[in-house]
Amino acid sequence: MAAESTRNPSPPSTSPSSQSPITNLADDHLFNILLLLPVDLVLSFSMTCKRYMALGCSDSLWEALCEREWGPQTVDVLKSSSSSSSSRDGFSWMMMFQRLYKMDSVCCHKISDPDDGDEESSSFPIPRASHSLNFVNDHLVLFGGGCQGGRHLDDTWTAYVNKSDPNIMKWRKVESGTPSGRFGHTCIVIGEHLLIFGGINDRGERLNDTWIGQVSYHERLSWKLLNVGPLQRPRPPPRGAHSACCIAEKKMVVHGGIGLNGVRLGDTWILELSEDFTSGTWHMVESFLSPPPRSGHTLTCIRENQVVLFGGRGLGYGVLDDVWILDIQEQCEERWVQLFYDFRDVPEFASLPRVGHSATLVLGGRILIYGGEDSYRHRKDDFWALDVKTIPASGLQPQGVSLNGSSVWKKLDRISYGPKSRSFHRACADSSGRFVYVFGGMVDDLLQPAASSGLRFDGELFMVELVLGFSDLDNQQRPGKGI
Incomplete structure (x- = not known):
């Protein structure tokens, strides 16, 4: 029986315990990790699966990234100016970051x-x-x-x-x-x-x-x-x-x-x-x-x-x-x-x-x-x-x-x-x-x-x-x- 088990190994386990450790992390822990990464790596991370796309494109994450890149005072001013403006329609912090990056x-x-x-x-x-x-x-x-x-x-x-x-x-x-x-x-x-x-x-x-x-x-x-x-x-x-x-x-x-x-x-x-x-x-x-x-x-x-x-x-x-x-x-x-x-x-x-x-x-x-x-x-x-x-x-x-x-x-x-x-x-x-x-x-x-x-x-x-x-x-x- 031992020899037979060696010849026919069991297929790899797909249980959660065998998955990559990062998949077991809660979203709030992943959120804190993403805040430490450069923006291009955040975008790459969001393209790996549906769960990560939802997290990597979330407005709360990109607001925090904008605050990291531009400072909290700037983000507060942008929030107050956009909230009373028609430009708030369709507004997202990820969109704001993209627009500023492409500013010409x-x-x-x-x-x-x-x-x-x-x-x-x-x-x-x-x-x-x-x-x-x-x-x-x-x-x-x-x-x-x-x-x-x-x-x-x-x-x-x-x-x-x-x-x-x-x-x-x-x-x-x-x-x-x-x-x-x-x-x-x-x-x-x-x-x-x-x-x-x-x-x-x-x-x-x-x-x-x-x-x-x-x-x-x-x-x-x-x-x-x-x-x-x-x-x-x-x-x-x-x-x-x-x-x-x-x-x-x-x-x-x-x-x-x-x-x-x-x-x-x-x-x-x-x-x-x-x-x-x-x-x-x-x-x-x-x-x-x-x-x-x-x-x-x-x-x-x-x-x-x-x-x-x-x-x-x-x-x-x-x-x-x-x-x-x-x-x-x-x-x-x-x-x-x-x-x-x-x-x-x-x-x-x-x-x-x-x-x-x-x-x-x-x-x-x-x-x-x-x-x-x-x-x-x-x-x-x-x-x-x-x-x-x-x-x-x-x-x-x-x-x-x-x-x-x-x-x-x-x-x-x-x-x-x-x-x-x-x-x-x-x-x-x-x-x-x-x-x-x-x-x-x-x-x-x-x-x-x-x-x-x-x-x-x-x-x-x-x-x-x-x-x-x-x-x-x-x-x-x-x-x-x-x-």
């Missing part, structure tokens, strides 16, 4: 004032360039800049952004302890605070003072000079036309600009704020390699420990298109790493070099770059997206990182209203990252476009909306469409 265009909207036409009620900031514009506590905050006649400005304006109707807002001038007049300064958001550094006044003096302000929900703002210690302590030399951004929630990074005697700078400084935001300490970043000196460039924080530098005007007045990453692991491991892109057979990338542009981190992990001017001072009106997800989060080599330029950069189409070409404007994104507000800048005069005497300051405010396009799959999933 933006739509510009001119912002109107509800009191426009009423001279007694209507009030606007005068046209300007090289000012600052920030979004904090549901308000736009505008400060300073340069205006007609080469004069600096010291005014502060706020405008409340209503989520239910972001196309209409009213400016209010704030009178409360403003910093001295300046242009070419930087102003960044850290939590609910604003931090101004440096700039140039109309006497040509470079500044290196730091001011801190906080916007209340009653549109009040008070500026105070930040204590950065005695003069003996290290601090950045005076400058303007530099760049700055927030990193790690309580630090400000400052790079480059135009220093004393018009010299372009290439140094990098980090200001770390105290717990109560009343003081700060500067230190200079020491890196084996660093970006060449420049002005009119941008810094954009893409992760808690990484900053992207792009463009600007270098030595010899040439306009640049290089990209650098400031990688901050610890204070003893702060270093610059250059990103190299292969743009072969992509002729449109010849228009990428620029100075005086804006670079804003938007929904979906992209840096939206708008406007600026080239080496011949021709102003631009184009939009580009740099995909942050293609940049390694760790393991950057000192000699640089090479990436496929055509997969990292994308030129976006613009639909609807078209603003004028401009440079040295300012832009900021709202809390969702889907809407970007742009104000001011230098534009061409209609009489003598592109000539130095034909320049004028602009006072226009407009909103750039990311257009979330539909894929074929989306169209199939919308009501009234076949499966």
Whole structure:
């Protein structure tokens, strides 16, 4: 009998105990596992069987994935905006993720004032360039800049952004302890605070003072000079036309600009704020390699420990298109790493070099770059997206990182209203990252476009909306469409 059993083995068991261990896991355990996987693996998993498809395509899973990729604040804003909109019909988080992934265009909207036409009620900031514009506590905050006649400005304006109707807002001038007049300064958001550094006044003096302000929900703002210690302590030399951004929630990074005697700078400084935001300490970043000196460039924080530098005007007045990453692991491991892109057979990338542009981190992990001017001072009106997800989060080599330029950069189409070409404007994104507000800048005069005497300051405010396009799959999933 034993020999017969050996010759005729029993067929493989199909009982649950012999199946793959993963099939025995409850859906809530599988849900938690999927949240740890890259999106492409989640899609692959959902294609294995009907049970996994139901789980892998569930709205609750994709809402959690969107929150993981974009942050909880962004998801909350998208939920509130879509729930009161007709676009909620047929809405799913998986569809939203697909649309954002395929995004290839933006739509510009001119912002109107509800009191426009009423001279007694209507009030606007005068046209300007090289000012600052920030979004904090549901308000736009505008400060300073340069205006007609080469004069600096010291005014502060706020405008409340209503989520239910972001196309209409009213400016209010704030009178409360403003910093001295300046242009070419930087102003960044850290939590609910604003931090101004440096700039140039109309006497040509470079500044290196730091001011801190906080916007209340009653549109009040008070500026105070930040204590950065005695003069003996290290601090950045005076400058303007530099760049700055927030990193790690309580630090400000400052790079480059135009220093004393018009010299372009290439140094990098980090200001770390105290717990109560009343003081700060500067230190200079020491890196084996660093970006060449420049002005009119941008810094954009893409992760808690990484900053992207792009463009600007270098030595010899040439306009640049290089990209650098400031990688901050610890204070003893702060270093610059250059990103190299292969743009072969992509002729449109010849228009990428620029100075005086804006670079804003938007929904979906992209840096939206708008406007600026080239080496011949021709102003631009184009939009580009740099995909942050293609940049390694760790393991950057000192000699640089090479990436496929055509997969990292994308030129976006613009639909609807078209603003004028401009440079040295300012832009900021709202809390969702889907809407970007742009104000001011230098534009061409209609009489003598592109000539130095034909320049004028602009006072226009407009909103750039990311257009979330539909894929074929989306169209199939919308009501009234076949499966």
